[in-house]
Amino acid sequence: MSYEQEKQVAIEAALTAAKLCEQVRQEQVTEAMEKSDKSPVTVADLGSQAVICRALAMAFPDDLVVGEEDASQLRQPEMADQLNRVSHYVKSVVGDATPDQVLDWIDRGNSQIGGRYWTLDPIDGTKGFLRQDQYAVALALVELGEVKLGVLVCPALPVSPDQPDGEKGVLFVAVRGQGATMVPISGGEPQPIQVTKADSQEAMRFVESVESGHGDHSRQDAVAKAVGITTPSLRMDSQAKYGAVASGRASLYLRLPSPKSPDYREKIWDHAAGTIVVEEAGGRVTDMYGKALNFSLGAKLSDNQGVIVSNGVIHDTVLDALRETASV
Numbered sequence: 001m002s003y004e005q006e007k008q009v010a011i012e013a014a015l016t017a018a019k020l021c022e023q024v025r026q027e028q029v030t031e032a033m034e035k036s037d038k039s040p041v042t043v044a045d046l047g048s049q050a051v052i053c054r055a056l057a058m059a060f061p062d063d064l065v066v067g068e069e070d071a072s073q074l075r076q077p078e079m080a081d082q083l084n085r086v087s088h089y090v091k092s093v094v095g096d097a098t099p100d101q102v103l104d105w106i107d108r109g110n111s112q113i114g115g116r117y118w119t120l121d122p123i124d125g126t127k128g129f130l131r132q133d134q135y136a137v138a139l140a141l142v143e144l145g146e147v148k149l150g151v152l153v154c155p156a157l158p159v160s161p162d163q164p165d166g167e168k169g170v171l172f173v174a175v176r177g178q179g180a181t182m183v184p185i186s187g188g189e190p191q192p193i194q195v196t197k198a199d200s201q202e203a204m205r206f207v208e209s210v211e212s213g214h215g216d217h218s219r220q221d222a223v224a225k226a227v228g229i230t231t232p233s234l235r236m237d238s239q240a241k242y243g244a245v246a247s248g249r250a251s252l253y254l255r256l257p258s259p260k261s262p263d264y265r266e267k268i269w270d271h272a273a274g275t276i277v278v279e280e281a282g283g284r285v286t287d288m289y290g291k292a293l294n295f296s297l298g299a300k301l302s303d304n305q306g307v308i309v310s311n312g313v314i315h316d317t318v319l320d321a322l323r324e325t326a327s328v
């Protein structure tokens with residue numbers, strides 16, 4: 001299958017959602033609400049999920065969507081102001097929308113997994129979004145457990161790594177078997193991307209989360225050193241890290257379980273889109289034991305721990321180094 005229609009719908013939806021997110025960031029001092037697990041969520045996360053679920057419902061009414069957010073909090077009477085703000089931003093990008101429709105669109109993203117489903121992270125890296133740093137809108141299509149299509153919009157990522165203060169906003173797209181591309185959000189011809197083939201260790205750079213609670217920075221640094229990466233890591237929020245590896249800006253992304261939450265299981269929407277973008281750019285993605293990520297078990301990657309993303313060339317060396325650091 002070419003997935004041409006799916007690709008066009010997903011790109012359009014994710015770009016529209018990213019526009020909403022940027023509007024929220026520009027127009028207001030972004031403030032967060034707190035979810036039951038104490039993590040932050042903003043009107044932009046909710047608006048982005050509404051916009052994307054609406055687009056998917058119109059184009060593929062039978063498809064399931066496994067999204068991060070739900071509307072239960074927003075349905076509470078005391079949240080009326082927040083709901084109005086979400087509806088305002090949704091209306092500003094898709095035209096007429098009532099608050100009830102917005103709630104229903106958000107909740108379309110609460111499916112269980114099935115034979116064919118979309119994973120949706122309306123804002124990946126909410127903490128980065130709040131900090132005015134990196135974040136991504138991440139949408140992927142999974143069929144029979146295999147990621148077939150991935151779209152990553154990174155509105156704050158510099159178009160050129162050599163010009164960090166230049167134009168920002170990059171769209172990454174990958175379709176299984178068709179390669180991965182990158183294009184500025186502002187437009188242009190999508191360019192094929194490739195992971196770095198340079199196995200000259202000095203040229204290597206690795207990326208990791210900004211958040212110390214989302215990884216094990218000291219072990220990550222030790223593993224990187226063990227494989228010969230001596231330059232300090234590039235810390236970046238969200239699946240923009242996958243984009244960095246896919247486009248050859250870094251050779252490695254390490255995400256080892258944080259000592260603060262050793263039993264944490266990663267969520268499918270945090271990795272599905274990024275995984276296919278890196279794989280189609282010639283890279284490799286596994287868990288910390290070398291196992292493929294299993295996206296077919298539910299919202300959590302319950303069979304995997306830690307995530308290792310590389311240019312492929314150095315992957316086995318990294319897994320070896322991990323085994324060695326584990327036994328220390």
Ligand SMILES: Nc1ncnc2c1ncn2[C@@H]1O[C@H](COP(=O)(O)O)[C@@H](OP(=O)(O)O)[C@H]1O
Nearest residue numbers: 123124125126127209211213214237238261264
């Ligand atoms: N203890 C933990 N370990 C690893 N990841 C975690 C975590 N707690 C939350 N996360 C996830 O880390 C994601 C952000 O990734 P990163 O740190 O690479 O920017 C969050 O996505 P959201 O921001 O969409 O909630 C969240 O799902």
Ligand SMILES: [Mg+2]
Nearest residue numbers: 039040068126
């Ligand atoms: Mg979140």
Ligand SMILES: [Mg+2]
Nearest residue numbers: 121124125270
């Ligand atoms: Mg996320």
Ligand SMILES: [Mg+2]
Nearest residue numbers: 068121123124
């Ligand atoms: Mg999110």
